[in-house]
Amino acid sequence: MAKVYVFDHPLIQHKITYIRDKNTGTKEFRELVDEVATLMMFEITRDMALEEVEVETPVAKAKSKILSGKKLGIVPILRAGIGMVDGILNLLPAAKVGHIGLYRDPATLMPVEYYVKLPSDVEERDFILVDPMLATGGSAVAAIDSLKKRGAKNIKFMCLIAAPEGVEAMQMAHPDVDIYIAGLDEKLNEKGYIVPGLGDAGDRLFGTK
Ligand code: PRP
Numbered sequence: 001m002a003k004v005y006v007f008d009h010p011l012i013q014h015k016i017t018y019i020r021d022k023n024t025g026t027k028e029f030r031e032l033v034d035e036v037a038t039l040m041m042f043e044i045t046r047d048m049a050l051e052e053v054e055v056e057t058p059v060a061k062a063k064s065k066i067l068s069g070k071k072l073g074i075v076p077i078l079r080a081g082i083g084m085v086d087g088i089l090n091l092l093p094a095a096k097v098g099h100i101g102l103y104r105d106p107a108t109l110m111p112v113e114y115y116v117k118l119p120s121d122v123e124e125r126d127f128i129l130v131d132p133m134l135a136t137g138g139s140a141v142a143a144i145d146s147l148k149k150r151g152a153k154n155i156k157f158m159c160l161i162a163a164p165e166g167v168e169a170m171q172m173a174h175p176d177v178d179i180y181i182a183g184l185d186e187k188l189n190e191k192g193y194i195v196p197g198l199g200d201a202g203d204r205l206f207g208t209k
């Protein structure tokens with residue numbers, strides 16, 4: 001069964017509060033999403049593999065550690081996932097970025113895939129799939145289906161706000177994919193929005209609607 005991590009770091013929780021606030025405008029919303037993505041990534045990378053190297057300081061030779069060079073791929077679900085990419089690349093500038101375009105049909109709430117572009121060496125990479133919202137779970141489940149179909153084996157999913165329904169759908173469909181969340185909310189409403197959530201993440205990021 002996939003593990004679910006809810007980040008309770010005070011800085012993350014503080015920023016999530018302002019992200020939720022309906023009075024937070026587009027510019028500030030975008031900046032906060034970027035900052036939370038960086039902070040979450042810092043936590044998620046805690047188990048990255050290291051290797052020992054020798055380095056010469058101005059004083060002496062030292063044994064020290066560097067990342068062992070496992071290839072990473074960041075995959076935002078379009079549109080809203082794009083808002084998390086730069087924050088992640090601040091920490092991991094060498095990661096490659098793929099894109100999966102999905103939108104939720106407003107009537108059926110079913111995901112519709114319209115674009116996929118991934119790094120060519122999919123099978124060799126560890127992937128972090130990102131989207132601010134995990135609501136019914138349909139989009140994340142479909143994006144992971146799409147990644148696995150193309151050869152991805154090791155995938156983590158990172159989102160800002162999740163509904164219990166989405167977490168359950170993910171655990172049923174992809175028990176091998178761990179989920180990293182900043183806020184686990186109460187429920188979905190009749191339109192499939194997370195309650196209390198933050199509204200429509202794409203619209204708030206890009207100033208549409
Ligand atoms: C939002 C969000 C997720 C999806 C979550 O995208 O960014 O991708 O809904 O809902 P689900 O868990 O029920 O599938 P949306 O479909 O609004 O597209 P957009 O990012 O292009 O606005």
Ligand code: URA
Nearest residue numbers: 135193194199200201
């Ligand atoms: N997508 C959003 O952007 N917000 C929600 O609450 C649910 C799905």
